[in-house]
Amino acid sequence: KYLPGEEARVISEDIQRLKGMSLLTMMTDGWEDDLRRALYGTLLAELGSRPIVLGLEDISGQRVTAERLLEVVELALKKKGVSAKQLVCLVTDNPTTMRAFRRLFQAKYPWVLTTYCFLHALNTNVGRISSHPAAKETLSVNAKIVLFFNSSHYWKGQLDLIKRRLGIKRGLKTHTATRWYSLILQAVSVQEHRTALRELCVRDDAQQSTNGYSVIKADVVRAVLDATHWQRNAQLIRLCKPLVDAIGNLENRDASLADCMLELIAAAQKMATMAIEPMDDLGLTHHAQRTVRRGFHEMNTDLHWFALFLHPLGRRLAISSATNSRKVTDAFRIALDLAKSWNWSEESAKQLIADIQQYTNGEAPFSGGIADAKSWWSGPLINSKAHPIKAMALRIFSIVPHSAEIKQLFSNLGGVQSVKRCRLSVPHMETLGILRNQYNDDLTGGATVRRQHAHMHTRDSKGLDLDKLTSLTTNWT
Incomplete structure (x- = not known):
């Protein structure tokens, strides 16, 4: 009798929390559970924050098409009253069906960026x-x-x-x-x-x-x-x-x-x-x-490269003379494509180009930089009204680049879901996933867990790895 009440409480808290969030990354992934059911889970998150479970859908016995996946995520958004206008990016793994789904989603919601799960690509x-x-x-x-x-x-x-x-x-x-x-x-x-x-x-x-x-x-x-x-x-x-090593460093x-x-x-x-x-x-x-x-x-897509370019300490590496490196003209092209998809005005687009040129040259107010790019762009030195590049950078640095937490969240319930122990229904799995996510956050205070893979230790600090960046800028450019 306590479970429905707890679920209602957590869902209510999630709905209130989501109302104030406008730069959300939606992550969806599918897997087969211990009972041989085809499940698709959907989460929302902002960079550096605890994800919010939207839903878990059972599509066993159905063809997994891009159209069906679109229905799954739209249903998940409705469960907690989230508008697609609050989304900045959709992240999935990268099989053919998921690529088709991302194209279909972006065609319907052109302001939402789409990308593959970076950890999945490394794992592949x-x-x-x-x-x-x-x-x-x-x-x-x-x-x-x-x-x-x-x-x-x-x-x-x-x-x-x-x-x-x-x-x-x-x-x-x-x-x-x-x-x-x-x-x-x-x-x-x-x-x-x-x-x-x-x-x-x-x-x-x-x-x-x-x-x-x-x-x-x-x-x-x-x-x-x-x-x-x-x-x-x-x-x-x-x-x-x-x-x-890269997987270990990015799985947070x-x-x-x-x-x-x-x-x-x-x-x-x-x-x-x-x-x-x-x-x-x-x-x-x-x-x-x-x-x-x-x-x-x-894996070296325009979006990933542009993010490195917009990192104040990574711009030199991004436009280096290394093989296959892009140039400032590519930054102009990518930025204008994004501005078009976000329906920016012609005046904003012109100022955006001027901002990129100033930023490339390291001119005020774009001089200097710190390891945490999101914090740097959020600072008061750059006026968002005068410099539209700030709004663009903050959107890009709010994107969660992988969907690792979906399977981790639900697969950790496998110990109670195995065939021999019980046959939990999908709604029960969804409920337990929602509650477990909330309880974990309560216990850790929302702290990020950095994993250690055998002897391949991940970093403890937040932001770009400055030692690695310096080495690459010196030896690779």
């Missing part, structure tokens, strides 16, 4: 690298090692004893099928256990049964003692680390489009300049470099 490129035969074989062996030791209570216990003695604190990681980067995190965990695994596998009782007790599987022993496997595993980690509520572009450039630069070691598989290295190069061109 990790998957492409992992599709190389040498990588697939290495990952298969890693999975075999992890499966054996995580499912054998005796040998897992023996491994734990060695780990404690060696000071290894992490466990052998499993992976999630749709998250390709989790395969690399698994590879990192296996690599960290190399010494412990080898020490265990050379024991007599690991290879020959003593008193009828089980041994470690022969193919697992061979894999652990195979030097080539460890060389390939280390190479694969080295090749994918720039992309996994503060990441902007400019942060995404900086991480993409950094990953491409690291891959292009990565040294080849004597025992490397050259085919795998060249495949990874081609993949990242192709992915860079796909």
Whole structure:
């Protein structure tokens, strides 16, 4: 009897909160749950703030078309009385149907920008690298090692004893099928256990049964003692680390489009300049470099580049002499296209061009800058009436560039949703998702959680990574 009342309270608070928000990013994503239902979740968020759950829709047994997805998100908006006029951007993952949906949505609501989920694109490129035969074989062996030791209570216990003695604190990681980067995190965990695994596998009782007790599987022993496997595993980690680092750095509520572009450039630069070691598989290295190069061109959109250009500390990098870099004339073109879609006046458009030229030259009031671009543009030094570029920049720096929170929010309810435990209806899942989102925010005070992927640590600070920016501006331009 308490659940409906709690849901009504939270929904009422969300509706009141949404009334004062005009620069919202709408995120929608679909997945298949443990009961084999096709679910689509929709959230709203502003950069740096807690997302608001709009709804969860079950479209099992229906064709997932762009038109059907448009119906899903419009229904979600109505649930909390949100107008499309409050939206600045729509973010989805990037399969063909979602691309068609974004085009359809923008045709109906031309003032709303649309873009792909940046984390999904990075994850896809990790998957492409992992599709190389040498990588697939290495990952298969890693999975075999992890499966054996995580499912054998005796040998897992023996491994734990060695780990404690060696000071290894992490466990052998499993992976999630749709998250390709989790395969690399698994590879990192296996690599960290190399010494412990080898020490265990050379024991007599690991290879020959003593008193009828089980041994470690022969193919697992061979894999652990195979030097080539460890060389390939280390190479694969080295090749994918720039992309996994980027995912870790961007998987938070503060990441902007400019942060995404900086991480993409950094990953491409690291891959292009990565040294080849004597025992490397050259085919795998060249495949990874081609993949990242192709992915860079796909992900380097006008919108992402323009966001980097509008970052006061990133403008020099954005218009650098580096290969495939855009120029100030491109900034004019992109800005005018945006002004047209937002129905700005001719006078505002002319002033916008003048603003961009002043901004490029670093003239007052556009001189200087700080790591947090949104805070810089929000400051009092730039008059929004006299300089329309300020309104444009604030809209762009309000965009949430990924939809990672959707699956994280609802998938974390999987422990109570599994087939064996219960069969929660979709409305119940929606209710629990809404409440869980609110309770998490109450507990954390809305603080952003920055994740740590194995040894690939994310930054603690907010705003553009100044060390990375300085390095790229010096060495890449």
